[in-house]
Amino acid sequence: MASQDIIARSATTTVPPSVRQQEQVAKLIDTTKCIGCKACQVACSEWNELRDEVGHNHGTYDNPQDLSAETWTLMRFTEHERDDGNLEWLIRKDGCMHCAEPGCLKACPSPGAIIKHANGIVDFNQDHCIGCGYCITGCPFNIPRISQKDHKAYKCTLCSDRVSVGLEPACVKTCPTGAIVFGTKDEMKVHADERIVDLKSRGYDKAGLYDPDGVGGTHVMYVLHHADTPKLYAGLPDQPVISPLVGLWKGFTKPLALLAMGAAVLAGFFHYVRIGPQRVEEDEHPTPPDDVHQVDPAVHVYDPTKPGGQGEQRP
Amino acid sequence: MNDNKPILRYNANERTNHWVVAILFFMAGLSGLALFHPALFWLSNLFGGGPWTRILHPFLGVAMFVFFLGLVIRFWRANFITANDRLWLRRVDRVMRNQEDGVPPIGKYNAGQKLLFWTLLVCMLILLVSGVVIWRAYFSQYFGIGAIRLATLLHALAAFVLVLSIIVHIYAGIWIKGSVGAMLHGWVSRAWARKHHELWYREVTGDKTPSDHRRKEG
Numbered sequence: 001m002a003s004q005d006i007i008a009r010s011a012t013t014t015v016p017p018s019v020r021q022q023e024q025v026a027k028l029i030d031t032t033k034c035i036g037c038k039a040c041q042v043a044c045s046e047w048n049e050l051r052d053e054v055g056h057n058h059g060t061y062d063n064p065q066d067l068s069a070e071t072w073t074l075m076r077f078t079e080h081e082r083d084d085g086n087l088e089w090l091i092r093k094d095g096c097m098h099c100a101e102p103g104c105l106k107a108c109p110s111p112g113a114i115i116k117h118a119n120g121i122v123d124f125n126q127d128h129c130i131g132c133g134y135c136i137t138g139c140p141f142n143i144p145r146i147s148q149k150d151h152k153a154y155k156c157t158l159c160s161d162r163v164s165v166g167l168e169p170a171c172v173k174t175c176p177t178g179a180i181v182f183g184t185k186d187e188m189k190v191h192a193d194e195r196i197v198d199l200k201s202r203g204y205d206k207a208g209l210y211d212p213d214g215v216g217g218t219h220v221m222y223v224l225h226h227a228d229t230p231k232l233y234a235g236l237p238d239q240p241v242i243s244p245l246v247g248l249w250k251g252f253t254k255p256l257a258l259l260a261m262g263a264a265v266l267a268g269f270f271h272y273v274r275i276g277p278q279r280v281e282e283d284e285h286p287t288p289p290d291d292v293h294q295v296d297p298a299v300h301v302y303d304p305t306k307p308g309g310q311g312e313q314r315p
Numbered sequence: 316m317n318d319n320k321p322i323l324r325y326n327a328n329e330r331t332n333h334w335v336v337a338i339l340f341f342m343a344g345l346s347g348l349a350l351f352h353p354a355l356f357w358l359s360n361l362f363g364g365g366p367w368t369r370i371l372h373p374f375l376g377v378a379m380f381v382f383f384l385g386l387v388i389r390f391w392r393a394n395f396i397t398a399n400d401r402l403w404l405r406r407v408d409r410v411m412r413n414q415e416d417g418v419p420p421i422g423k424y425n426a427g428q429k430l431l432f433w434t435l436l437v438c439m440l441i442l443l444v445s446g447v448v449i450w451r452a453y454f455s456q457y458f459g460i461g462a463i464r465l466a467t468l469l470h471a472l473a474a475f476v477l478v479l480s481i482i483v484h485i486y487a488g489i490w491i492k493g494s495v496g497a498m499l500h501g502w503v504s505r506a507w508a509r510k511h512h513e514l515w516y517r518e519v520t521g522d523k524t525p526s527d528h529r530r531k532e533g
């Protein structure tokens with residue numbers, strides 16, 4: 001919507017239009033309050049007009065099985081056996097984390113296909129997307145999906161269209177237990193702290209906030225009962241970072257490589273200027289004397305310095 | 316055999332194969348560079364925009380590899396590295412200064428050309444394998460994210476080495492007068508063959524005349 005609040009833009013080496021200041025927003029997902037009703041999935045589907053294919057039951061409550069270009073958020077269910085033998089149902093609403101340092105944006109080769117707004121929302125602009133899938137390669141959370149219909153990448157927008165006009169994301173509005181809340185990032189941290197104090201008082205000593213530093217923090221945060229082992233929650237990365245391979249691929253190496261290619265061309269040019277080309281002088285290796293008979297005597301040049309008066313053809 | 320007739324260095328099939336690879340290299344290379352760095356994204360306009368660049372690039376790359384295999388089958392035997400090549404490489408500084416004293420006579424290809432051949436082959440193999448892994452439309456779903464990340468990095472690295480090698484290759488053609496003609500119309504003069512590829516010259520002509528190099532070396 002607003003084009004004056006873009007603080008990062010894919011494949012862009014200059015500063016994007018970013019004069020407009022905005023407060024950082026965040027969505028806080030409290031896994032300890034979630035009952036797994038999937039109302040958020042439905043709200044997402046409704047607001048964004050997404051209709052994924054009806055899938056099959058694979059023996060879990062996860063439905064559909066995975067995120068897709070038409071499923072931007074998904075409840076992932078994990079049955080966890082605690083040390084005391086009790087079974088615990090860990091339910092995590094999966095979707096884009098809206099990283100402060102987005103791996104997708106770093107990897108994207110198409111200018112403006114991925115932008116980060118001043119409020120922290122990382123948004124895909126499908127009109128600029130070329131469908132290469134580099135965002136998938138760059139993402140530490142395995143979120144973006146390429147549509148098989150239009151070959152563009154899609155993911156949760158944090159309802160950037162709603163947020164830009166002062167509304168909360170659709171999933172937040174619909175959540176019946178208040179497990180998903182939305183506000184400024186600072187407010188959400190305060191809210192999370194209150195929740196964590198409450199959880200600790202009820203025996204969850206390891207309760208904590210998931211706002212990983214490795215990606216500069218995220219604009220979708222979790223309250224976890226087991227914040228010491230995020231992996232329990234359907235493989236939520238313990239310490240997500242942009243892969244060093246992606247860093248090497250999209251880091252300082254690319255401009256250096258460009259420089260090296262340019263330097264190679266220049267080196268060739270100046271070799272030609274300074275050393276010059278290798279030409280074959282066709283008379284460098286004189287042909288045997290009997291060839292002289294073929295030379296027209298009219299153009300026969302006599303060289304007195306050469307014994308035997310061997311003729312030379314005009315070059 | 317001592318007439319002044321030129322020598323056929325590359326026949327029509329070899330020349331055609333070479334230039335098909337060259338054209339495909341430029342198309343795959345330019346479309347790849349468009350995605351390599353934002354400063355070169357404008358190159359995607361040559362291919363009809365970003366999505367078309369993304370669609371065409373892998374097909375161009377595979378076609379380049381297939382035709383390059385034709386060159387490999389035709390020329391790999393002439394590209395074995397010999398002891399003579401090591402001497403040539405030690406004296407490559409003289410070659411670079413256009414000085415011929417002490418540069419050993421060479422066969423159909425000098426050590427630089429041979430190294431180029433093997434470098435291109437290795438790069439093309441890496442590009443093919445890594446390119447399949449990151450070919451999102453058809454193959455990426457069969458590979459894990461770790462493999463895709465590694466392949467992406469290797470693809471860019473191999474492409475970088477390939478482009479650098481081809482810059483050297485093209486410049487060598489500009490620098491050594493007569494070699495572009497060898498690949499365009501196929502023919503080289505006897506003097507050219509004798510000067511640049513003496514052992515090959517003697518092999519194809521049966522000429523036993525003492526070489527320039529030997530006389531200079533004494």
